[in-house]
Structures are given as structure tokens and as C-alpha cells.
Amino acid sequence: MSRIYLETLIDADIETVFDLARNIDLHQESTSRTYEKAIAGRTSGLIEENETVTWRAKHLGIYQTLTTKIISMEKPNQFTDKMQKGAFKSLHHQHIFKTVDGKTRMTDIFDFESPLGIIGKMFNKLFLKNYLKKFLLERNQLIKITAESINSHPQSEH
Numbered sequence: 001m002s003r004i005y006l007e008t009l010i011d012a013d014i015e016t017v018f019d020l021a022r023n024i025d026l027h028q029e030s031t032s033r034t035y036e037k038a039i040a041g042r043t044s045g046l047i048e049e050n051e052t053v054t055w056r057a058k059h060l061g062i063y064q065t066l067t068t069k070i071i072s073m074e075k076p077n078q079f080t081d082k083m084q085k086g087a088f089k090s091l092h093h094q095h096i097f098k099t100v101d102g103k104t105r106m107t108d109i110f111d112f113e114s115p116l117g118i119i120g121k122m123f124n125k126l127f128l129k130n131y132l133k134k135f136l137l138e139r140n141q142l143i144k145i146t147a148e149s150i151n152s153h154p155q156s157e158h
Helices: 015-022 024-030 117-152
Strands: 001-012 037-041 052-059 064-074 078-085 092-099 103-113
Touching: 001 037, 015 037, 015 092, 015 103, 024 103, 024 117, 037 078, 064 092, 103 117
Parallel strands: none
Antiparallel strands: 001 103, 037 052, 052 064, 064 078, 078 092, 092 103
């Protein structure tokens, strides 16, 4: 089992960051270079607990599908998704949110296991872990930019 642990500090309120992190449309925008598209289950808007989403994306030159389910959610502090079907042997992704000095710390704990035994472990160590880390960093950067943009232009009250 491999683990990717990331922390991203975002100058925005926890509710905004939480909702952006579970926004299917924003996720698709952050993964446009892999042509990722939600094709079944929840395909737009905010995913909720017990909902699934099936993604289709081009990774390493091959189109693949991955179905995940939100197995737990505590708004706005955390949600966890787990692979139901896909190329991995297992995939479990915790999203944790905490207010720190008026900002939001978004933590990703991404655990995954490649198929194919020892070959999968070698591929994982040599390539896949760094590939997935870059994928998550790109997603987190878009969440940060979007949240901070919303935060710097709050809705005016009428």
C-alpha cells in the first residue's frame, strides 16, 4: 500500500473549500489534460455521502474508468471516497479540512495499491506515486485559486 499525504493552506473559509473539493465540475476542470469526465452516478454539482461517480480518463495513453463512492462525510470537516471498480487493487482517499488562523488547511491522505503484485509495486515506486501526486497537486491548486478568488470577491448583500 502506498500513501500520498498533502497539505494545502487556503485563504478561504472551510465551507467554501469543502464544497469546492467535492464539486464534480471543478474536478473535471482540474483534470482536463487527462480528458477526465464524469460519465455515471453523480456527474455534476456537489457529491454527497453514499453517492458514486464513475470517471473516464486517459492515463498513460489508455482510457480507463474508475468508480468511487463517498463512504463517509462530516460537513465541512471531512469526506472519504473509496474505489468500487477500477484499475487499482484498492484506492481510499480521505479529504480533511480544518480552520487554522482564519484559513483552511486541506489535507489529502491518498492510499492506493496497484494490481499485478511485485510488478505493480515496482511500477508504483518508479512512476505511479509521483504521477498521482502531481495529479492531486494540480487539483488542489485549482481549488486554492478558486476558493481564494471567491474569498477576495465576497457576494454583496442586498
